[in-house]
């Protein structure tokens with residue numbers, strides 16, 4: 001049975017949800033599933049905006065057949081060639097041999113790489129700023145290279161002022177029937193997952209997101225239709241503001257995330273003592289993670305949200321405990337920047353090694369300020385070290401308060 005929703009009287013959501021997939025990109029846990037959105041415009045000409053992942057192909061094709069109701073598919077716009085959105089191109093050409101595949105040079109290069117079938121005869125190339133009339137609706141194409149992949153386009157429908165935004169403004173989390181963000185309690189249901197999606201999937205490309213936002217700044221947008229998660233038809237400034245913060249690597253909140261690695265509990269203990277001191281000094285909403293327990297995507301999402309990060313880790317085979325090293329390299333790869341940092345190291349026989357490694361990785365990232373001398377433990381924290389930890393706590397509090 002088809003499952004479609006009306007976005008506007010002539011535009012239909014023909015996507016679907018996957019709550020079975022364990023990990024997005026075989027990497028990121030999906031406790032709340034994921035939605036693959038696709039939109040079909042029914043005008044004098046019909047146009048489909050992107051396809052979906054192969055996991056939901058059967059329902060997707062049924063949805064299209066239902067909405068087309070015997071009509072031909074005239075255009076298939078490919079805003080993004082990542083396989084979770086383009087798994088059905090070949091099948092659509094088999095069903096609608098005359099369909100024009102709308103894309104740019106890079107789109108067509110990638111289609112050639114992913115697909116065996118000769119699809120060149122269906123290609124309909126567009127340039128930046130080109131317009132395509134469907135009748136009452138007119139599509140205008142904005143290129144947004146590296147707002148995830150190099151071929152990415154944003155398609156703007158001029159009559160209804162709708163932005164089909166590819167992966168931008170998307171989120172993890174399946175749709176629970178409610179298609180629009182204002183039908184859900186977005187902050188409760190989606191915000192954490194939207195941030196986790198942004199930081200881990202798009203985070204590296206902040207500069208390109210800024211370029212795209214500037215390109216669109218003169219365009220009136222009434223609705224944003226992303227490829228994942230709910231559609232925005234109201235309060236657009238809310239999600240635009242989040243994207244502006246995230247892509248400028250500006251924290252949303254002044255606060256502290258304590259991130260530790262620990263094999264036998266001694267580093268963990270020092271981090272707990274530090275967290276208690278921070279709390280007693282008046283800091284609230286502290287967040288704390290064990291890197292061996294929590295998937296890095298969640299820690300990275302909070303690193304995107306908060307202004308201060310404390311990293312604590314033991315020495316391991318004359319270096320930094322691997323899981324912490326992997327997390328820091330992940331953060332660096334995603335270009336996390338502009339954070340205030342404090343360090344806690346632990347060793348049994350090699351003083352200085354782990355704090356040097358932590359410092360090296362943190363200083364390798366842009367605009368990361370180490371706000372106080374590292375706190376070092378020799379195997380286990382001793383009561384006589386409390387004044388030094390107090391000093392570190394005081395430095396962190398002062399730095400948080402300084403931000404306002």
Ligand SMILES: Cc1cc2nc3c(=O)[nH]c(=O)nc-3n(C[C@H](O)[C@H](O)[C@H](O)COP(=O)(O)O)c2cc1C
Pocket residue numbers: 261262263264265266267268314315316317318319346347348349350351378379380
């Ligand atoms: C496999 C292994 C390798 C270690 N390698 C080093 C090392 O190279 N240098 C050092 O000073 N301590 C090393 N240690 C000691 C730990 O860093 C130390 O015991 C620390 O207190 C552990 O902190 P934790 O209780 O938070 O796990 C090693 C410990 C283990 C288990």
